[in-house]
Amino acid sequence: MSSTSTNTLSQAFRSFAQEGGFRLTGDGKVYGASRRYPFEAALITRGQGVVCFFVRVDGVLSTDALTALRGKLDQGWTVGIAARGNYTLTYNAAKNKGGAHDLARALDAMTAALAADKVPIPDVCPICQKKHCDALAKVQDMGFGPVHRACVRNAAKDLRPAAKAGSVPTGWIGAVLGALVGALPSVVTTILMGRIFLLAYALIPLLAFQGYKLLRGKIDHRAPLTATAVTSLAGLFLLQLFFAAWSQGTALSPALYGTVFGPADVLKSLLLWLFGLWMAWGQLSRTSGYAAESFTSTLDTMTTPDGKPLQSGHQKD
Numbered sequence: 001m002s003s004t005s006t007n008t009l010s011q012a013f014r015s016f017a018q019e020g021g022f023r024l025t026g027d028g029k030v031y032g033a034s035r036r037y038p039f040e041a042a043l044i045t046r047g048q049g050v051v052c053f054f055v056r057v058d059g060v061l062s063t064d065a066l067t068a069l070r071g072k073l074d075q076g077w078t079v080g081i082a083a084r085g086n087y088t089l090t091y092n093a094a095k096n097k098g099g100a101h102d103l104a105r106a107l108d109a110m111t112a113a114l115a116a117d118k119v120p121i122p123d124v125c126p127i128c129q130k131k132h133c134d135a136l137a138k139v140q141d142m143g144f145g146p147v148h149r150a151c152v153r154n155a156a157k158d159l160r161p162a163a164k165a166g167s168v169p170t171g172w173i174g175a176v177l178g179a180l181v182g183a184l185p186s187v188v189t190t191i192l193m194g195r196i197f198l199l200a201y202a203l204i205p206l207l208a209f210q211g212y213k214l215l216r217g218k219i220d221h222r223a224p225l226t227a228t229a230v231t232s233l234a235g236l237f238l239l240q241l242f243f244a245a246w247s248q249g250t251a252l253s254p255a256l257y258g259t260v261f262g263p264a265d266v267l268k269s270l271l272l273w274l275f276g277l278w279m280a281w282g283q284l285s286r287t288s289g290y291a292a293e294s295f296t297s298t299l300d301t302m303t304t305p306d307g308k309p310l311q312s313g314h315q316k317d
């Protein structure tokens with residue numbers, strides 16, 4: 001009976017990171033590279049444990065090489081393709097009865113097969129889309145792969161001063177103007193066709209948010225959404241008042257509102273308004289492509305191109 005077979009997969013995982021000189025993060029993931037192929041590894045401690053590697057490539061392994069690789073791996077190991085350019089190498093400890101958890105050997109066999117088959121190493125930075133990367137890091141949604149140190153640092157740096165620099169009053173003015181522009185198409189359809197298209201209600205919060213950004217409103221967690229919600233809701237109400245007055249051929253009057261719009265109409269317009277607000281919120285959390293917090297965590301995963309931790313991760317060049 002082997003003493004190393006059970007409940008030591010997490011030890012094997014940790015010593016794999018230490019012996020390889022790879023980065024082990026606080027959330028229990030390992031980031032590194034083998035033969036310059038970037039990989040990330042995660043340990044799932046459920047049952048006897050599972051280790052999953054994601055290996056980034058810029059091509060495909062031939063069928064013969066894949067078959068040969070599978071023959072070389074121990075019991076419990078499987079190779080698969082997660083997505084284009086992403087191989088998975090999964091180890092299920094329960095299926096390797098009594099065997100040692102040799103994580104390094106399996107990863108080595110995988111990247112040896114990739115190198116022998118001349119599968120290119122990925123080299124396009126997801127931030128600037130250019131080649132000649134000088135580091136590896138995990139960028140939101142993209143997995144762990146090649147980046148430029150300057151791109152990651154600039155992204156993390158640029159987003160924070162911008163958040164402080166904006167102004168709440170000009171943002172509100174922008175949101176009011178944006179909400180008016182967002183209501184304009186519905187004013188036109190009211191006059192020309194005597195109706196408002198439901199989907200057009202979603203435009204009001206969307207454009208209010210654009211206006212807020214355009215006039216350099218302060219970007220934090222609350223101000224843009226508050227300004228967008230308040231101005232677009234007011235814009236929606238004014239638009240409906242205008243519609244009521246136009247369809248009845250009278251002057252603007254809040255008393256008309258209830259006679260033209262029933263509860264179902266109000267509910268439908270509010271749902272579309274919420275939809276627009278939700279889309280604006282999605283844009284907010286992706287300002288400049290990525291959220292500031294995600295770049296801070298990107299810095300935490302940054303390594304050299306051969307997968308060794310960068311000591312200066314949080315410092316300037």
Ligand SMILES: [Zn+2]
Nearest residue numbers: 125128148151
């Ligand atoms: Zn770049």
